[in-house]
Amino acid sequence: METSKAASPAPTRVVILGGGIGGTAVARRLANAPGFAITLIDRQNHFVFQPLLYQVATAALGPADIAVPIRHLLKRARNVRVVQAEITGIRAAERVVDTDIGPQSYDVLIVATGVEASYFGRRDWEAIAPSLKTLADAALIRERILGAFERAEAVPDPLEHARQLTFVVVGGGPTGVELAGALAELTRDTLAHDFRHIDPREARLLLVEAGPRLLPMFHPSLSRSAMQDLRSRGVEVRLRTRVTAMTPEQVEFGDERIPAANIIWAAGVEASALGRSLPAERDPSGRVMVAPDLSLPDHPEVFVIGDLAHCRPAREAVALPGNGGVALQQGNHLARLLRDQARGRPRRAFTYFDRGAMATIGRHHAVAEIRRLRFAGTFAWWLWLLVHLVFLAGFRNRLAVLLHWAWAYVTFERGARLIIRPARQPPPASSGR
Amino acid sequence: METSKAASPAPTRVVILGGGIGGTAVARRLANAPGFAITLIDRQNHFVFQPLLYQVATAALGPADIAVPIRHLLKRARNVRVVQAEITGIRAAERVVDTDIGPQSYDVLIVATGVEASYFGRRDWEAIAPSLKTLADAALIRERILGAFERAEAVPDPLEHARQLTFVVVGGGPTGVELAGALAELTRDTLAHDFRHIDPREARLLLVEAGPRLLPMFHPSLSRSAMQDLRSRGVEVRLRTRVTAMTPEQVEFGDERIPAANIIWAAGVEASALGRSLPAERDPSGRVMVAPDLSLPDHPEVFVIGDLAHCRPAREAVALPGNGGVALQQGNHLARLLRDQARGRPRRAFTYFDRGAMATIGRHHAVAEIRRLRFAGTFAWWLWLLVHLVFLAGFRNRLAVLLHWAWAYVTFERGARLIIRPARQPPPASSGR
Numbered sequence: 078m079e080t081s082k083a084a085s086p087a088p089t090r091v092v093i094l095g096g097g098i099g100g101t102a103v104a105r106r107l108a109n110a111p112g113f114a115i116t117l118i119d120r121q122n123h124f125v126f127q128p129l130l131y132q133v134a135t136a137a138l139g140p141a142d143i144a145v146p147i148r149h150l151l152k153r154a155r156n157v158r159v160v161q162a163e164i165t166g167i168r169a170a171e172r173v174v175d176t177d178i179g180p181q182s183y184d185v186l187i188v189a190t191g192v193e194a195s196y197f198g199r200r201d202w203e204a205i206a207p208s209l210k211t212l213a214d215a216a217l218i219r220e221r222i223l224g225a226f227e228r229a230e231a232v233p234d235p236l237e238h239a240r241q242l243t244f245v246v247v248g249g250g251p252t253g254v255e256l257a258g259a260l261a262e263l264t265r266d267t268l269a270h271d272f273r274h275i276d277p278r279e280a281r282l283l284l285v286e287a288g289p290r291l292l293p294m295f296h297p298s299l300s301r302s303a304m305q306d307l308r309s310r311g312v313e314v315r316l317r318t319r320v321t322a323m324t325p326e327q328v329e330f331g332d333e334r335i336p337a338a339n340i341i342w343a344a345g346v347e348a349s350a351l352g353r354s355l356p357a358e359r360d361p362s363g364r365v366m367v368a369p370d371l372s373l374p375d376h377p378e379v380f381v382i383g384d385l386a387h388c389r390p391a392r393e394a395v396a397l398p399g400n401g402g403v404a405l406q407q408g409n410h411l412a413r414l415l416r417d418q419a420r421g422r423p424r425r426a427f428t429y430f431d432r433g434a435m436a437t438i439g440r441h442h443a444v445a446e447i448r449r450l451r452f453a454g455t456f457a458w459w460l461w462l463l464v465h466l467v468f469l470a471g472f473r474n475r476l477a478v479l480l481h482w483a484w485a486y487v488t489f490e491r492g493a494r495l496i497i498r499p500a501r502q503p504p505p506a507s508s509g510r
Numbered sequence: 511m512e513t514s515k516a517a518s519p520a521p522t523r524v525v526i527l528g529g530g531i532g533g534t535a536v537a538r539r540l541a542n543a544p545g546f547a548i549t550l551i552d553r554q555n556h557f558v559f560q561p562l563l564y565q566v567a568t569a570a571l572g573p574a575d576i577a578v579p580i581r582h583l584l585k586r587a588r589n590v591r592v593v594q595a596e597i598t599g600i601r602a603a604e605r606v607v608d609t610d611i612g613p614q615s616y617d618v619l620i621v622a623t624g625v626e627a628s629y630f631g632r633r634d635w636e637a638i639a640p641s642l643k644t645l646a647d648a649a650l651i652r653e654r655i656l657g658a659f660e661r662a663e664a665v666p667d668p669l670e671h672a673r674q675l676t677f678v679v680v681g682g683g684p685t686g687v688e689l690a691g692a693l694a695e696l697t698r699d700t701l702a703h704d705f706r707h708i709d710p711r712e713a714r715l716l717l718v719e720a721g722p723r724l725l726p727m728f729h730p731s732l733s734r735s736a737m738q739d740l741r742s743r744g745v746e747v748r749l750r751t752r753v754t755a756m757t758p759e760q761v762e763f764g765d766e767r768i769p770a771a772n773i774i775w776a777a778g779v780e781a782s783a784l785g786r787s788l789p790a791e792r793d794p795s796g797r798v799m800v801a802p803d804l805s806l807p808d809h810p811e812v813f814v815i816g817d818l819a820h821c822r823p824a825r826e827a828v829a830l831p832g833n834g835g836v837a838l839q840q841g842n843h844l845a846r847l848l849r850d851q852a853r854g855r856p857r858r859a860f861t862y863f864d865r866g867a868m869a870t871i872g873r874h875h876a877v878a879e880i881r882r883l884r885f886a887g888t889f890a891w892w893l894w895l896l897v898h899l900v901f902l903a904g905f906r907n908r909l910a911v912l913l914h915w916a917w918a919y920v921t922f923e924r925g926a927r928l929i930i931r932p933a934r935q936p937p938p939a940s941s942g943r
Contacts, residue, residue, distance in 0.1 A: 121929065121930075122656060122660060122927070122928070122929040123927070123928050123929070123930075139572040139573065139574035139575070140572065140928055140930060141572035141925055141926035141928055142572070144928055146656075146704070146927045146928070148704045148705070149704060149923075149927065152703060152704050155706075158706045158707075159663075160660075160663070160664055161657075161660040161664070161929070162664060178664045178665065211930075212928065212930050213930050216930065223555060223579075224555075224594075227555060227593075227594040230592075230593070231593055231594070231595060231611045232611065270585060271579070271581045271582060271585050272581065273588075273591045274591075473914075473917045473921075473923065473925050474925070476913055476917070477910060477913060477914070477925070480909055480910060480913060481906075481910070484906045484909070488906075490582075490906065492574055492904075492906050492907070492910070493574035494555070494556070494579045494582065495555070495556050495573055495574055495577055495579070495645065496554065496555040496556070496594070497554075497556075497573060497645050497646050497649065
């Protein structure tokens with residue numbers, strides 16, 4: 078608390094909602110800054126490195142490898158208090174956030190709670206086709222995938238074999254592409270020889286995209302490369318194809334019905350109810366329109382950053398995409414802005430520096446686009462590995478992930494193939510998992 | 511399947527119930543042996559190295575570090591089929607095992623399903639004081655422990671602080687001692703500086719044992735050493751103390767009431783319902799009395815091994831304890847016996863070679879007893895680390911655990927401090943976790 082001696086008598090109460098990339102960036106950049114008393118609220122106790130979530134879902138990494146307790150990240154920030162709580166509402170007029178453990182007043186509010194999966198109004202599909210946003214989601218998807226092989230091995234009916242071993246990934250963005258590629262490795266390599274009655278290599282993998290190409294945020298040549306590579310790994314890629322119906326038994330694309338026990342949703346995101354409750358305009362997907370300095374036009378003391386913000390800096394043609402790089406730069410910008418403001422300097426507008434994008438398809442194949450440079454193949458794959466190791470939080474996690482990846486590279490194994498269900502509880506019905 | 515060419519036309523159908531140390535030992539020793547068609551059934555898909563379960567419960571290791579898919583362990587055993595299913599009954603007269611995915615006939619049945627926690631008839635205590643038998647149990651205990659600190663940090667009431675930060679471990683055997691020691695490290699070192707409102711070092715830790723000393727299976731000098739060491743680490747050890755009542759709010763020992771939000775049960779085990787359904791005599795804790803060759807006296811084709819067996823070889827004064835060493839030797843014995851029998855040789859009685867026992871208390875302190883040698887302190891601790899690394903299944907797991915331990919040794923950190931609860935679901939009421 079030595080820093081508070083230099084602070085003004087009443088420090089600015091900054092409340093940050095959400096401990097993702099954006100929220101933790103603000104807190105880290107304001108750590109031990111005089112004049113700020115910061116409260117970071119998240120429903121989870123941990124920060125998750127989202128770009129590797131699909132590796133937890135496909136049993137390559139364990140949950141602890143890609144997550145760090147938020148309060149551990151901010152251990153040395155003596156002016157930051159981390160609270161695990163559910164946010165139940167924001168009263169912007171009174172400058173109060175309501176949580177399940179009581180209200181919290183603020184002078185500055187930063188909303189960085191991200192987005193959730195959008196089922197385009199078909200909320201009933203959520204129980205059938207889980208999406209991938211949290212560690213709990215990743216664990217659920219992992220257990221469904223591994224459970225499908227167990228059930229197929231256990232039943233004699235070949236039609237049911239085929240249904241259990243049909244995996245449909247909906248959505249051809251980076252998450253969908255990476256999931257489909259990882260499923261190909263899981264079925265073709267890792268599990269190939271582990272069963273007696275079924276051959277996991279016969280698993281049918283479909284990747285379904287409503288638009289005309291995969292990875293629409295990349296250059297078309299990289300979209301083509303990714304699609305060719307997925308096809309060569311045995312993934313059926315369907316473009317311009319929309320899911321029109323689904324049940325636990327099958328999925329329908331217009332007239333076509335495919336019996337499939339495993340559907341994973343990676344098709345779109347929308348703002349959460351909390352984001353929709355903010356007093357501001359929103360774009361069609363519910364993202365909050367922010368001013369050039371990332372504040373709300375009618376509430377200069379409220380800022381929105383990360384995936385939840387619809388932000389189009391002056392020099393950009395379209396709104397920025399929802400990704401970790403944008404969230405990180407916005408978090409850093411906000412910390413600078415608040416420090417400037419405390420010194421009486423004017424607020425600056427947020428500007429974005431595009432560091433590029435990348436997605437991995439599988440062993441020795443990734444695509445990367447860094448400004449005008451484009452890579453597809455082995456070099457991009459090694460680059461992907463390096464960049465993700467560097468950005469992963471926590472030196473210990475980096476070592477552990479490096480070990481797991483090196484092991485997988487040599488042996489084709491995946492170490493986290495666990496189906497964890499509570500003991501002393503009846504197993505779920507086979508169609509329900 | 512090359513081995514089956516040399517086999518007799520109708521191979522012996524061996525069904526193994528339980529994929530723990532005993533069950534997998536039989537399967538591994540009969541791998542690819544001519545004349546045996548083996549089915550191993552377990553409700554879980556993974557083998558768990560139980561001696562390190564307490565490290566998962568106290569956030570030092572992740573679940574995947576101490577577990578391996580059973581079918582991966584037995585990947586090269588072409589005559590072994592692994593089935594994930596719930597066993598619902600045994601019809602010994604018909605030589606059939608019933609499961610939730612259908613019946614399974616056998617020529618030889620090996621029951622190695624272990625034991626479960628005994629609440630001495632107080633099943634209602636189970637929801638209040640979880641026990642530690644499976645990965646799901648370990649994850650639950652980890653989330654309760656870490657959640658208690660989060661709740662204490664969030665509430666202003668000092669009485670509630672104290673209650674949330676009171677941890678009571680019931681049972682002074684190896685699991686209870688190891689849990690209490692690990693809780694001391696977690697609160698005194700790992701979490702010491704992570705909070706703003708509470709000081710985790712003020713957490714109250716109690717270890718309660720009904721008998722006159724801790725670790726009753728060790729020499730009394732080691733029991734004393736363990737107790738002194740726990741006390742020096744801030745654990746209150748109560749001997750000759752029985753829990754008489756508990757609620758989610760408090761625990762009672764006779765007249766004494768201690769407000770405590772965290773109670774962990776490590777006080778005793780009993781046979782599961784499946785074990786009790788076998789046609790054989792049982793000891794008071796429900797363990798099945800087996801013949802010298804580990805079979806049931808009235809059913810020479812049914813064997814019981816591991817924790818579920820009450821086994822007293824001719825040269826032993828008392829029944830063998832329930833531990834991994836006994837289970838492993840019994841599994842190996844059974845594989846030899848079945849091979850002998852296939853060659854027309856007589857069955858041999860099981861003999862036990864005692865390799866000793868050990869328990870760890872904390873950094874630089876363990877106790878070990880190997881025949882007449884007794885160690886307490888730093889040497890025993892390093893020995894404990896070495897032995898547990900060697901016996902851990904899977905080379906990859908060994909590397910990962912070695913990494914996590916080395917990291918923790920240097921930094922006092924614990925890497926798996928995750929509270930994972932499903933998203934989009936209301937948080938549980940504070941008293942219920």
